[in-house]
Amino acid sequence: MSLAEDTDGLSxxxxxxxxxxVTRLNGERFALNPDLVQRIDSVPDTILxxxxxxxxxxxxxxxxxxxxxxxxxxxxxxxxxxxxxxVEYVQPDLTLVTPIAEEDK
Numbered sequence: 001m002s003l004a005e006d007t008d009g010l011s012x013x014x015x016x017x018x019x020x021x022v023t024r025l026n027g028e029r030f031a032l033n034p035d036l037v038q039r040i041d042s043v044p045d046t047i048l049x050x051x052x053x054x055x056x057x058x059x060x061x062x063x064x065x066x067x068x069x070x071x072x073x074x075x076x077x078x079x080x081x082x083x084x085x086x087v088e089y090v091q092p093d094l095t096l097v098t099p100i101a102e103e104d105k
Contacts, residue, residue, distance in 0.1 A: 020068040022048070023059040032056070034069040 019031040025045070032048070041047040042062040049055050058065065 018072075020065075020072055022056070022065065022068070025057055025059060027059075030056075034072050037065075037069065040065055 018033075020034050021029050022032050023029050036050045036052070037048055038051045039049045040062050041049070045057050046060055046062050046065060047055055047057050048065065060068070
């Protein structure tokens with residue numbers, strides 16, 4: 001899939017969900033980095049406020065936007081759990097250290 005190809009509001013790059021796709025009131029769709037969303041208001045239009053203060057009014061409901069963001073983040077967590085480290089982890093040999101008695105000091 002190409003970067004611009006989207007399915008159900010999610011955008012993919014080499015199989016990885018990197019942004020969510022939302023729709024402006026005029027019907028124009030755009031990609032949004034969900035990590036930049038500070039708040040979502042529904043008054044009655046859905047307003048996305050980003051961390052830099054930028055506001056977007058979108059057609060999707062608050063619940064739909066939250067679901068898109070949750071799906072994007074769940075995809076990241078699922079991929080992280082499937083990562084296989086390149087090197088084999090070796091458990092270090094650990095031993096208990098006994099305290100030195102006062103008379104041995």
